[in-house]
Amino acid sequence: MATNNSNANRPQPRIIRFRDAPHYLGMDRNRFNAQVRPYLKELPIGEQGIGFDRLELDAWVDDYIACNGRPARKGKNTWDARQYRASSNEVGSGISTNTSVDGAFAKALEQIASKKQSDTSQS
Numbered sequence: 038m039a040t041n042n043s044n045a046n047r048p049q050p051r052i053i054r055f056r057d058a059p060h061y062l063g064m065d066r067n068r069f070n071a072q073v074r075p076y077l078k079e080l081p082i083g084e085q086g087i088g089f090d091r092l093e094l095d096a097w098v099d100d101y102i103a104c105n106g107r108p109a110r111k112g113k114n115t116w117d118a119r120q121y122r123a124s125s126n127e128v129g130s131g132i133s134t135n136t137s138v139d140g141a142f143a144k145a146l147e148q149i150a151s152k153k154q155s156d157t158s159q160s
Contacts, residue, residue: 052080052088061094073097 053061059069076097080088 049091051091052082053091053094054082055087055089058089058094061091062098 058073059066062069062073064073073094077089077093080090082088
């Protein structure tokens with residue numbers, strides 16, 4: 038049997054009361070007062086009530102995510118996969134350190150050894 042929920046069809050209110058704003062953002066009242074409230078316009082509601090614009094709360098969250106969001110810990114598709122390369126094995130400019138270093142190092146050792154031999158043979 039389907040239940041008829043009259044709140045499901047109602048639009049969200051544009052103004053969210055102070056008592057509900059921290060819950061709307063998923064945080065406690067102290068964190069809301071310290072981190073969010075200083076950046077929002079307070080809207081007076083009646084004699085003592087205070088409310089906040091829901092769109093301004095949403096904009097604060099968007100800004101917070103842009104500054105502090107992190108990619109997912111697991112999974113192939115992360116939110117920033119298109120912005121950053123997942124692997125440093127892609128072809129690009131620079132010097133390869135695998136093959137050329139061994140040969141160059143061996144040549145340098147050979148040159149040093151031959152110099153030392155020639156210096157000691159002259160004495």
